Amino acid sequence: MPPSAETSQPIAPGDPEAVRDLFERIAPAYDRLNDLLSLGLHRLWKRQAIAWLAPKPGQRLLDLCCGTGDLALVMAEKVRPGGLVLGLDAAEGPLQQARLRAARSPWLPVQFQQADALQTELAVGWADGAVMAYGLRNLSDPALGLAELHRLLRPGGRAAVLDFNRPEDPAGLTARFQRLYLRQLVVPMARRAGLEAQYAYLEDSLARFPTGPQQEQLALGAGFQQAHHQTLAGGQMGVLQLVA
Ligand SMILES: C[S@@+](CC[C@H](N)C(=O)[O-])C[C@H]1O[C@@H](n2cnc3c(N)ncnc32)[C@H](O)[C@@H]1O
Numbered sequence: 370m371p372p373s374a375e376t377s378q379p380i381a382p383g384d385p386e387a388v389r390d391l392f393e394r395i396a397p398a399y400d401r402l403n404d405l406l407s408l409g410l411h412r413l414w415k416r417q418a419i420a421w422l423a424p425k426p427g428q429r430l431l432d433l434c435c436g437t438g439d440l441a442l443v444m445a446e447k448v449r450p451g452g453l454v455l456g457l458d459a460a461e462g463p464l465q466q467a468r469l470r471a472a473r474s475p476w477l478p479v480q481f482q483q484a485d486a487l488q489t490e491l492a493v494g495w496a497d498g499a500v501m502a503y504g505l506r507n508l509s510d511p512a513l514g515l516a517e518l519h520r521l522l523r524p525g526g527r528a529a530v531l532d533f534n535r536p537e538d539p540a541g542l543t544a545r546f547q548r549l550y551l552r553q554l555v556v557p558m559a560r561r562a563g564l565e566a567q568y569a570y571l572e573d574s575l576a577r578f579p580t581g582p583q584q585e586q587l588a589l590g591a592g593f594q595q596a597h598h599q600t601l602a603g604g605q606m607g608v609l610q611l612v613a
Contacts, residue, residue: 431521503531
């Protein structure tokens with residue numbers, strides 16, 4: 370969908386309609402921009418998140434806020450034979466891309482469905498494990514998102530929540546580098562693709578995102594037995610490792 374004058378307005382983080390519209394619009398360019406803006410490193414961080422789950426054949430795993438299916442497709446290789454990976458996303462555009470990718474490997478036990486990560490309607494304890502990459506920051510209520518994630522896991526099931534890390538010291542080197550990266554690289558590159566407002570949203574969404582220690586507290590409050598936030602990429606990214 371071509372960008373319109375309307376979409377050059379700032380996008381409000383936490384507004385589910387605006388966030389869904391954003392991801393519908395960027396879906397066709399999303400994978401290409403991700404590779405470009407992270408120099409492909411997002412694949413490494415996603416594999417690091419999946420490693421915490423230690424997926425096994427026969428397991429049922431969830432990829433919440435799955436987007437175009439990067440994590441679901443990797444996990445589907447690991448649950449064969451007998452397992453299943455279910456990818457859920459609120460927006461249809463990324464799901465279409467995910468289904469196209471899955472169709473190229475028809476032997477993979479993976480399905481993609483439209484659903485709200487805050488209220489999936491799956492049964493309690495449905496999943497042996499779950500991931501959510503770059504999703505929690507986009508939810509209107511991260512605490513509710515963690516509560517739903519906990520509800521979906523069997524007791525002892527593991528989850529990994531990967532996202533940008535919000536540095537604790539906004540004046541520190543890590544935060545300054547992050548601002549520089551977002552403002553001087555991400556937004557200008559996105560502008561060339563006609564998606565400036567969509568990527569300017571990244572910094573705004575990060576400003577309201579809990580820090581690692583705050584995420585740990587939210588997860589424990591949501592009922593997880595264990596919650597440990599580990600920074601990646603020199604503090605630019607973080608993965609919240611959870612045990613239900
Ligand atoms: C930044 S993308 C991440 C996609 C993918 N996990 C990845 O790492 O490449 C965030 C995704 O979260 C989805 N999303 C946002 N709010 C959601 C919600 N309430 N329920 C389900 N998905 C949601 C968006 O549609 C989008 O595809």
